[in-house]
Amino acid sequence: MAFEMRKNRLARTKTRCTLFANARGQVAIFIIVAIVIVAGILFLFLFLGRVDVEDPLSVNPTKDIQLCVEDGIQEVVVEILANGGIYEPEHTFAYDGENYTYLCYQDADYLPCYNSFPGLETVIENEIYEQSKDRVDECFDLVGEDLERQGFLVEFGPREFSVDIFKSRIFVTLNRPMTLTHEETIRDFEVFDIEIISDLGSLVDIAREIINYEAQYCFYDYHWQMRLTPEININFIDFQTNKLYELENRVSHELFKFAVRSCPNQP
Amino acid sequence: MEEGKNKSGEIKVTEIIGNGFLEQFSLWIFLIGFVILGSSLVSSAEGCCSLDSSGVDCTYIDSAECPSSSSFQDFVSCDDAAFCQGGCCYDDSIGSYDVSVLEANCATQWSPDSTCDSVPGSEPGCCILGDSVNWVTEGACAINSDSLGVETDWDSSISYAECQEIPSSQDRGACVLEGGFCSISTQETCSSIGGDFSSGYLCTALSLDTVCLMNDQTECVSDLDQVYFIDSCGNQANIYDSSKVGVQSYWETMISPEQSCNFGDSNANSAECGNCDYFKSSSCSSAIEDSFNVDYGTNYCKDLSCEFDGEPFNNGDSWCRYDGAIGSSDDVVGSRHWRYSCNQGVIDIDPCNDYRQEVCVQKNTKENGEIVFREGSCLANPWQNCFDLNNNFAGAELVEECKSAISCRMQGVSINPGDSFGFNRCVPQYPSGFDLKTEESAEEAVNICNQGTARCVIPRKRKWDTSCKIKDNAHCEDAAFTEQMNDFCMSLGDCGGAVNYNGDFKKNYAINGAPDLSASWIQSLISLATPIEGQYAILEDYSVYLELFGINGEILRGRELNSPFAAAFIIPAYYSDNPDWYNVLDRPLTFDNWYDWVFGSCSSINVDYSCNVWQPPVGGENCDACNHDPLKPCSKYRCETLGASCEILNEGEETDHPEEIICINGGAQDSNPPIITPLYEVVSSTETYSSVTSNGYSVTSLSGGCLEAYVPITFGITSDEPAICHYDSEQSLFENMSGDLSQNIYRWNHSLSINLPDPSHGQSLGASWTGDLDFFILCQDSNGHETPNFYKISMCVNQGPDTSAPIITGTSPESDSFVSFDMDSTDAQVYTNELSQCKWSLIDEPYSSMANDFSCIDSLGFQSSPFGYVCSDILPTENETNQFYIRCADQQWLIGTSNESDINANEVSYSYVLKKPDKKIEIDWMTPDINFEIASESVSVDLNVKTSGGGDGHRCYYSITEDGMNIPMFLPDENNVHSQPALNLFPQQWTFYITCVDELGDSVEDQTSFEIIYDDNFPRIIRVWDDFGEIFLITDEPSECRYSIDSCSFNWENATSMGDELIHVIDSVPGREYFVKCEDEFGNTPSGCSLSVVAL
Structure with a gap:
């Protein structure tokens, strides 16, 4: 490899020497260089700061918006998984450097816990919505600005945005009338629904099962649950008067963790 | 004078001394202080706060700390506060039901039924969603189905297990869309997206002419065990078989696991075949993550089995291990029951609660004589209940109750059948361990072990040759006395001469008058520290608990729980509300053997066994024995039983790394003796x-x-x-x-x-x-x-002459106390400060005239009670008030001697009164006692019993069969209402047999019967008549009826109410037709009208 490089260098040097030995050739070179410089200047003025407008009929901002929103929601989902469904939890338990959100808590000894977040799926859907809505608007703004730079007139209508969690996916309903106008071409977009593959729903299902059992019986047979749903690994930590649950999907590795304090100090 | 108990349990008498001025001055200071303190007390009371400043619901705090926006109820525990009652929070529009939710935290609908069992629609069932299933309520199923665009298909009649099998039984195949795109789905799903469905075909079938091609890539599929090929479109194909790569015939139609490679084997760690079987401990897993070399693709059948102690275990197996012999009160000190489980190839250590508060029970499932499944579970050890039975039952009844109680057994001492010394007590199968480092726990341990301290009195009399002859209990001087007493002592807990799990024997008992335990006996105790192969804790019959608490097969939310094990958590809940389980059986005998130094005569021989709390060997040379077994991590209890100076490090710290919890010799630096x-x-x-x-x-x-x-x-x-x-x-x-x-x-x-x-x-x-x-x-x-x-x-001590008569220091029962209503006689004891002979009479008369003698068998220097020398007799208590007069005389040994006149007898009688309660304990009422209807398959019922009469300490038990196990109810409230809440009962006829006892020994039995009727029928109109402008209707059950004059399909909300009882009225207009619909309390209503009627 090194030898070949040296060979090429020598070859180029040889070529240069040959060229400069010919005066006519010098003029030709100067002319070529001048053309290149002029073309470059023309290129700079014509193309810098301006994006080529492709055929207005082929522009489709849907994908860009969807990708942007999906990224934002994914970030929120990661935070929610780690915090037991609450983006910024107030009541948590710290263990081994991690915070576990109390989803069911009882202050008095021997008594079962109170479910702090009934309708956990709905709570989480609302959390995702609240934490994502600004990002959704930002995504529309970003894409809109980009289209404007391309010469489009972009008009937006009111936004409708909701989040629904299902067993193995998160469905984002996102509707916003969007009109792109370029010269005489007008295009309308409205539906930007997104389907995110995520096991958050199935993890939350099991979490609710755990909470309901702990709230009623102060006990949950997690080994039995793992036999029923082998794709979910449940790590249980019994520490002081707290029960810490970590639910992990073995395939996607999504981890949902939370704490329960039920029937503390039970003999 | 003020009485109190010192630390050794002896009664200590003190006196409050004060002079006049000092008393008055002190009183003023006290009053002033009380006013100051009292005012602050008035303004700052403790109570239940609905939500404290840190966001915690229902905390018992000072009122000043409760935010003003929260509710506060002073001097009320949160358990009783109205705003701290958990209920069912539900949203029937989406089929969501959550238990134990405070009303303030429920944003949707709330019911006081904290279990949600009685809330319509809360029952889960099988929701079929195309090619997958979900175990949810009908409402949730509708939501999920709607999102997928499929018809709601919900069935509550099949079990959870049957539900899980549905996807594999559904007809699936290739769904071809326009343009040759293809996916695998069910016919229903395919139709919903407008595709052409080919049942049993793969998308790579040539005849379907799709864009999908064969591939050598594999994937793991959710809910399936095997490794599957995926085609170029990402569709699941057939099970991975390296010999079928590129073989078109393998990519035409769906091939079942039974027809795929190596069916029947686990195929664990196979590079060629992905026909895993979860029940044979293999499942699809990522070969990349596990660094496994598979021939094709990125997945393989991972071996999920485990090996423990050289024995193979399947995935999902759980099993028990112990530190030594168990049961029959053989559990050694420091021992623990261990539960292990094989979880996808990893052994999980899940020890039962320490101090033997839980026991490990194992159930093996066999097929053709071979164990195919092992299930171990930690169950609560209700050892307190065994002691409690001794307080409430006696004799044959005690034996019967003890045998039917969970984890209890009878332990007796009987040295020789003919001897009067002996007793029989109900003790735990698995005695509890003790934490001796906590003062409260250590004192409790002393009290428990003290139950095993006993004295065998060997009465003697002088023979004609002045020698002493034994009259009774001669065998108490044998080794058998020490052995049996020590066995009894060990059965109480960590007491007596026993070994720890390391095999270290420590004496921890005292014996006087009989031999110590022999070396061979001690060796037999040491052998208990070796586990017995094949020995497991007894799997007892929890069915009564389970049935009553709603844990029975599929009942509990459709989950098939391992029924014998799920009751574990119920039992401790009872004891959490019943702190008084423990009562001293008898007064512990004192042990004053130092008088042996002084006195010696032909008196009774006392053989004393003192049952002491088990203390470990001194020092800490064995502490390290706790640190060497990673499968049995060290704990505080295990560590502290190895040596008196052993200490545990890092337990309770924030780590789940067992190797960081170690046992060390905490006294290694201490070289000084106590001062x-x-x-x-x-x-x-x-x-x-x-x-x-x-x-x-x-x-x-x-x-x-x-x-x-x-x-x-x-x-x-x-x-x-x-x-x-x-x-x-x-x-x-x-x-x-x-x-x-x-x-x-x-x-x-x-x-x-x-x-x-x-x-x-x-x-x-x-x-x-x-x-x-x-x-x-x-x-x-x-x-x-x-x-x-x-x-x-x-x-x-000042020496005589003794010129004072004996002082009666106390009696048992105390004077003016109640005795059994039923019994006509009562055992009574009198305590004196000196050795005496006591007599009693029904009239107040001199000692010498009293005709009834107490039996006083204590000897000088050997008082058998901490309260003094004991005299006992059976007194007649036939009347409502029974008055006795007691006098005692000392120095009985002077009778018949020239100094007989030195005997001092009481000049004034001790007035002793024993009363009977106005009436015997009785059951005033029980609920439920009438039939009622429900609209669900089960309902949470509170069983309540009200007692009255009798003594002050009532306890009630219930059973669902006449001779069945009596289950203790919760301690009564101040109104003597005993309750057993949250019984999960099903529609059927129920009879509860109630037995209530009081501390006087009286008991009463009764039963309550009721039928729970499952009502899924809408109300019917059984009679209708017209009467001068009014139409009357009668329904067969209380219901709300409404009517409209439009048609049967009227809007219920807008209709006119006719009342909500049995009789309903319409103010009618002649000739007009009225359409009536009725709905009962459970929401049962006909789909159309209940009735249409034309007014006359």
Whole structure:
């Protein structure tokens, strides 16, 4: 490899020497260089700061918006998984450097816990919505600005945005009338629904099962649950008067963790 | 005078001293202080706060700390506060139901039924969503189905397991869309997206002409065990088989696992075949993550099985292991029951609660004689219940109750069938361990072990040749006495001569009058520290608990729970509300063997066994034994039983790395013996310490002289570090000293209460004691360091003549107390400060005239009760009020001698009254006691029983069969209402058999019957008539009826109400037609009209 490089260098040097030995050739070179410089200047003025407008009929901002929103929601989902469904939890338990959100808590000894977040799926859907809505608007703004730079007139209508969690996916309903106008071409977009593959729903299902059992019986047979749903690994930590649950999907590795304090100090 | 108990359990008598001025001054200070304090008390009360400042619901705090926006109820526990009652929070529009939710936290609908069982629609069932299933409520199923665009298909009649099998039974195939795109789905799903469905075909079938092609990539599929090929479109194809790569025929139609490679094998760790079987401990897993070389693709069948102690276990298996022999009260000190499980190839250690608060029970499932599944579970050990039964039952009834109770057994002592000494008690199968480092727990341990302290009295009489002849209990002097008593002692808990799990024997008992345990006997105890192969804790019948608490097969939310095990959590809940499970069986016998030094005569021989709390060997040379077994991580209990100075490190710290929890010798740096100083806090009001030096002191009267006879005195020492202190009348080795100042617990303070007799009494019996007494004390710390010199406590007792009559210090039962309503006689005991003979009469008459003798078998210096010398008799208690007069006389040994006139008898009778309650304990009412209807398959019911009459301590039990196991109900409230909440009952006829007892020994039985009717029928109109402008209707059950004049399909909300009872009325217009619909309390209503009627 090194030898070949040296060979090429020598070859180029040889070529240069040959060229400069010919005066006519010098003029030709100067002319070529001048053309290149002029073309470059023309290129700079014509193309810098301006994006080529492709055929207005082929522009489709849907994908860009969807990708942007999906990224934002994914970030929120990661935070929610780690915090037991609450983006910024107030009541948590710290263990081994991690915070576990109390989803069911009882202050008095021997008594079962109170479910702090009934309708956990709905709570989480609302959390995702609240934490994502600004990002959704930002995504529309970003894409809109980009289209404007391309010469489009972009008009937006009111936004409708909701989040629904299902067993193995998160469905984002996102509707916003969007009109792109370029010269005489007008295009309308409205539906930007997104389907995110995520096991958050199935993890939350099991979490609710755990909470309901702990709230009623102060006990949950997690080994039995793992036999029923082998794709979910449940790590249980019994520490002081707290029960810490970590639910992990073995395939996607999504981890949902939370704490329960039920029937503390039970003999 | 004020009575109180000192640390050794003896009664201590103190006196509040004050002069006039001091009293008045103190009173003013007290009143002023009370006003100041009282005002602050009034403004700041404790109570239940609905939401504290840190966001915690229902905390019991000071009112000043409760935010103003929260509700507060003072002096009320949160359990009773109205705003802290959990209920069911539900949203039937989406089928969501959550239990134990505070009403304030529920944003949707709320019902006071905290279990949601009675809330319609809460029952889960099988929701079929195309090619997958979900176990949810019908409402949730509708939501999910709607999102997928499929019809709601919900079935509550099939089990959870059957539901899980549905996807595999559905007809699936290739769904081809326009353009050759293809996916695998069910026909229903395919139709919904407008595709052409080919049942049983793969998308790579040539005949379907799709864009999807064969591939050598694999994937794991959710809900399936095997490794599957995926085609170029990402669709699931057939099971991975390396020999089928590129073979078109394998990519045409769907091939079942049974027809795929190596069916029947687990195919664990196979590079060629992905036909995994979860039930044979293999499942699809990522080969990349596990660094496994598979021939094609990125997935393989991972081996999920485990190996433990050389024995293979399948994935999902769980099993028990123990530290030694178990059951029959054989569990060794420090032992624990261990539960392990094989979880996808990893062994999980899940030990049962320490101190043997839980036991591990294992159930093996066999097929063709081979174990195919093992299931171990930790169940609560209700050992307190066994002791509790002794308080409420006796004789044959006790035996019956004990045998039917969970984890209890009878343990008796009977040295010789003909002897009168012996007893039978209900004890735990698995005795509890004790935490001796906590003062409260250590005192409880002392009380428990004290139940095993007993004295066998061997009465003797003089023969014609002046020798002594044994009348009874001769075999108490045999080794069998020590052995049986020690067995009984061990059955109570960590007590007596026993071994720890490391096989270290420690004596921890005292025996006087019988041999110590033999070496061979001790060896047999040591052998208990070796687990017995194949021995498991007994799987008892929890079915009564389960049935009543709704845990029965598929009932509990459709989950198929392992029914014998799910009851574990119920039992502890009972004891959490019943802190008084423990009562001292009998007064523990005192053990004053130091009188042996002084007196010796042809009196009864007392053989005493003292059951002490088990203490580990001194020092810490064995601490490290706790640290070597990663499968049995060390714990505080295990560590502390290895040595008296062993300490646990890092337990309770924030780590789940067991190897960081270690047991060390905490006393390694300690080389100093304890230093002893006088303990001033316990000294009685009639004595003081004199001549105090670093080597001891004297206990004298307040004037510095000798002490008075028969007046209880208390004295003690304190050590500068926790120590065990022994004493004796002679200087001897620590381990040979006969007295224990510490009750075998490492303490700081050590005290003794004694009652010294008059030396002249002993002299008249031939003894030579002059009244001087010395106690030589040695103390030893947990590292075995002993005090180098004896600490000496001296005292003397004033010698006679005895001119005072005996003092009756107390009775049992106490005077003016209640006795059994049913019984016509009562065992009574009288305690005196000196050895006496007592008599009783129904009239107040001189001692010599009293015709009824108490039985007084104590001998001089051997009072069998801490309250004094004991005399007992059976007194007639036939009347509502029974008055007795008791007098006692001392120095009975002077009878028939020339000094008989020196006998002192009481001149004034002791008035003793025993009363019967107005009425015997009875059951006033029980609920439920009437039939009722429900609209669900089960309902949560509170069983309540109200008692009255009898004594003050009522306890009730219930059973669902006439001779079945009696289950204790919760302790009664102030109105004597006993409850058993949250019984999960099903529609059927129920009868509960109730037995209530009181502390007087009376009992009452009753039963309550009711039928729970499942009502899924809408109300029917059984009669209708018109009466002068009014139409009357009668329904067959209370219901709300409404009507419209439009049609049967009217809007319920807008219709006119006709009432919500049985009779309903319409103000009618002649000729008009009325359409009526009725709905019962459960929401049952006909789909159309209940009735249409035209008014006349």
